[in-house]
Amino acid sequence: MRKLFTTSLLALAVVALIAAANAYAQDLQALITADDEAVLIETIQKPGDEPQDILVKNVACKRLAVIGTENAIPALVAMLPNEKLNFNARFALEAMPFDAADAALAKAATELTGSQLVGVIDTIGVRAKADSVALLAEIGAKYADDILVTKAVYAAMGSIATPEAAAYLADAAKKDFSGADILVKRGLGDAILDVAEDHEKAGDAIGALELYSLLAAPAFPSFIQDAGLYRGIICAEPDAAAEKIVATLKGENASQADAALKTVRELNDESGLAATKALVAAFDQFPEAMQVRVARAIGDRKDDASRQVAFDQLAKIAADGSVALKIAAAQAFAKNGLNQPKAFEILAKSANFDDADLSAAIVATAAAFNADDFAAAWKGVCEKGFDATLAQSEAAALAYMKIAELRRTVEATPSLVKIAETKQGALRDGALNALSEIVDLDNLDMLVQALNGETDDAKVDWLLRAACTRLPREDCAAKVAELFEKADLDSKLKMLPLLKQIGGGTALLAVANACKGDTLDKATQILGEWNTPEDAEALAEICLTIAKQANDAKYHARGIRGYIRVARQFELPVATKIAMCKTAFETAKRAEDKALIFEVFKRAIVAENVAAALEYTKYPEYKDAACEAAVFVAEKIRDSQQDWNWSAPTDDQAKAAAGKILVDGMKKVVETTSNADLKARAQKLL
Numbered sequence: 001m002r003k004l005f006t007t008s009l010l011a012l013a014v015v016a017l018i019a020a021a022n023a024y025a026q027d028l029q030a031l032i033t034a035d036d037e038a039v040l041i042e043t044i045q046k047p048g049d050e051p052q053d054i055l056v057k058n059v060a061c062k063r064l065a066v067i068g069t070e071n072a073i074p075a076l077v078a079m080l081p082n083e084k085l086n087f088n089a090r091f092a093l094e095a096m097p098f099d100a101a102d103a104a105l106a107k108a109a110t111e112l113t114g115s116q117l118v119g120v121i122d123t124i125g126v127r128a129k130a131d132s133v134a135l136l137a138e139i140g141a142k143y144a145d146d147i148l149v150t151k152a153v154y155a156a157m158g159s160i161a162t163p164e165a166a167a168y169l170a171d172a173a174k175k176d177f178s179g180a181d182i183l184v185k186r187g188l189g190d191a192i193l194d195v196a197e198d199h200e201k202a203g204d205a206i207g208a209l210e211l212y213s214l215l216a217a218p219a220f221p222s223f224i225q226d227a228g229l230y231r232g233i234i235c236a237e238p239d240a241a242a243e244k245i246v247a248t249l250k251g252e253n254a255s256q257a258d259a260a261l262k263t264v265r266e267l268n269d270e271s272g273l274a275a276t277k278a279l280v281a282a283f284d285q286f287p288e289a290m291q292v293r294v295a296r297a298i299g300d301r302k303d304d305a306s307r308q309v310a311f312d313q314l315a316k317i318a319a320d321g322s323v324a325l326k327i328a329a330a331q332a333f334a335k336n337g338l339n340q341p342k343a344f345e346i347l348a349k350s351a352n353f354d355d356a357d358l359s360a361a362i363v364a365t366a367a368a369f370n371a372d373d374f375a376a377a378w379k380g381v382c383e384k385g386f387d388a389t390l391a392q393s394e395a396a397a398l399a400y401m402k403i404a405e406l407r408r409t410v411e412a413t414p415s416l417v418k419i420a421e422t423k424q425g426a427l428r429d430g431a432l433n434a435l436s437e438i439v440d441l442d443n444l445d446m447l448v449q450a451l452n453g454e455t456d457d458a459k460v461d462w463l464l465r466a467a468c469t470r471l472p473r474e475d476c477a478a479k480v481a482e483l484f485e486k487a488d489l490d491s492k493l494k495m496l497p498l499l500k501q502i503g504g505g506t507a508l509l510a511v512a513n514a515c516k517g518d519t520l521d522k523a524t525q526i527l528g529e530w531n532t533p534e535d536a537e538a539l540a541e542i543c544l545t546i547a548k549q550a551n552d553a554k555y556h557a558r559g560i561r562g563y564i565r566v567a568r569q570f571e572l573p574v575a576t577k578i579a580m581c582k583t584a585f586e587t588a589k590r591a592e593d594k595a596l597i598f599e600v601f602k603r604a605i606v607a608e609n610v611a612a613a614l615e616y617t618k619y620p621e622y623k624d625a626a627c628e629a630a631v632f633v634a635e636k637i638r639d640s641q642q643d644w645n646w647s648a649p650t651d652d653q654a655k656a657a658a659g660k661i662l663v664d665g666m667k668k669v670v671e672t673t674s675n676a677d678l679k680a681r682a683q684k685l686l
Contacts, residue, residue: 031059040064041075049084061088065095072096077104086116090123102127106135117143118152125156133157133164140168151187158191161198166211169195173214182221189215189224196231205235222255230259238271242278249290250282257290261297269303276306280313291317292328299332311338318346323358326351330361340374353395363399367406378403382412386419390427398430405434413443420450432459436466441479444471448483448491457494464498477502481510489518496526503532512542524555528562536570540580547587560588561596568600577604578612591621598622598629605636607658610665617672627673630665631681637662638685 034040043060046053057079064072072092079089093101105127109120121139124132136153143149154172157165169192177185196211212235215228229248233241241263248260264275276298283291295317298310314336318329326347333343344366353359366378382404389396401419404412412434419431432450439447447467454460468476477499484495496514499507508530514523524546530539540563547559566572567580581597588594598616601609613629616622638644646659662685669682 028059031063034063041072045075049082054084058088061092064092068092068096070098070100073100073104077108080108081116083115086119090119094123094126102129109139118148121152121156125159128160130162137168147181147183151183154187154191158194161195166195170214178219185220189220193227200235208235226255226259229256230263233263238274241271242274245275246278246282261293264297265300272301272303273305276301276309280309292324295328295332299336307336307338311336315346319350323355327358327361330365334365334368340369340371341377353393353399359399363402366403379411382409385415394427401430401434405437408438410438413438413446417446417450432463436463439467441471441475444479445483460494461497465501468502473502473504474506477504477506492519493522496522500526500530508535508538515546524558536566540566557593560584560593564596568603574604574606574608595625598625601629602632605633607661609633611661614665614668624673624675627669627678631669631678634662634666634685
């Protein structure tokens, strides 16, 4: 009786808790949409600052931020001294458009300390009233040794951003604050950046520059100094900006150099042109590493005037510079976009293509050129052939062939075939690789022609596959089939694997047609490896035909094994696979081939395969193989559905039928097999 009483009390407690939770949720929802300010004020005035209380007051304060009047201010101010409620109250006060809110916050700022004071200062900054500057200055003086208060004062001044606030921050930056905490330094720097950007947006570039210049003080963190330099250059007059960039790049401060180079890319057209001219004029005064960076920066300019000045300098270093400068020029030319034929001519004429990095840069640049005049000029080069580059060096020829490959310049095909047929080693490989990326259906035969005599079958396979995977599959297969009919035996044997790689009906038919004469062996081997899923049914039919018609036992076996492989490996309906197994069993001549059908049954874990496998127990030599397949499938079904009682009544007709098949099947195994292990496994399943 006592146990029942205790359980009843517990149930009542749970019901009470659920009811309380539902009521609490309803109260919160009511506060979210409340229009009665008095209710909201009453809510925030209730005692308590536990998590549940804080959540309710937070919701009420958010609503007061929307509908609150001056009547709510006293209740909100009363929350400010509480560390847990300070934020909620400030959220509402920040949004109120009343002078009384500013007065209340100012009064609180003179009375609070610690994190509550910091929060109130933040809110004063958000409200950004000009007459708050004097109060903030007083607080800053009073708490000069308090890191968090000082940082908050700076941030608030940065948000207010009046001339008085700017003057306060400027005075702070002009003092020696090298011993200050990093948070104070960062806070002061961030605040000056905020005020300076406000000046800049308002069109007061001079005032902004004065503030940005303050950030050069070494006491500021380096990223603050860099930001000041960057913004200062951006808003300076063109000549002043150019002068500052050059002076910075001549210095030894790496992060400031990064900031200055960033401006080169982002300055407006007038300032960008001035900076580009200044950098070109001072180019020889920079160390080589900086020259490389300058070349890339001026190469990124987008305005036509700057691009032309940059192009002339890039052309100069491309012709006469070091390898590093030539590489930088090549990379910049690709972005500069002007006079691409001339740019390539300069690079190609003066380059040492034996330098792998320089060669790669030139190749990448030429591959990226997109101007019509370069495309026309490059086609002309390819039509003339690569004899001139071969005379220059093998490396130059390889570079040109790579450009043709990357640009897929069809006009290069005859020259590439010539090189492939007459050269060896890297030149032949380069020509073949290029051809594999260039040829289309109309000249695929030229790639096949170029591959004549290639003894590396893997290379042939790779190159032909690279070409054919770019082309429409069925059209490509038809073209290869056409070439196959005209090819010599050696080429035919290399094309058969390619047809497998292409896949599809056209390719499969071509391989089937090759199952005769000197290509019979290779073609039947390819059929046994065919792996295109959509070709499964057609492939099975071809393999079965080979098995039935072959006079040679080798090809009969290869055909029937290919047929069984389709049933075993491809996704087909279970009924189709069962029918294929029956056909294979009846067609196969060797016992080991007939036995392969039991592996097919094991691939689909369904009850139908248990019954299908056991159909073959009538053949004594396959009795145990059939029983083993049936038990294997039944065990897999049990492992995957351990809560299924095969014999239990069920309204699911399909499951009932499957259960009967499994029970009857295992009974048949027990009755049929003489293998003790199989009998025990079947009995265990029952």
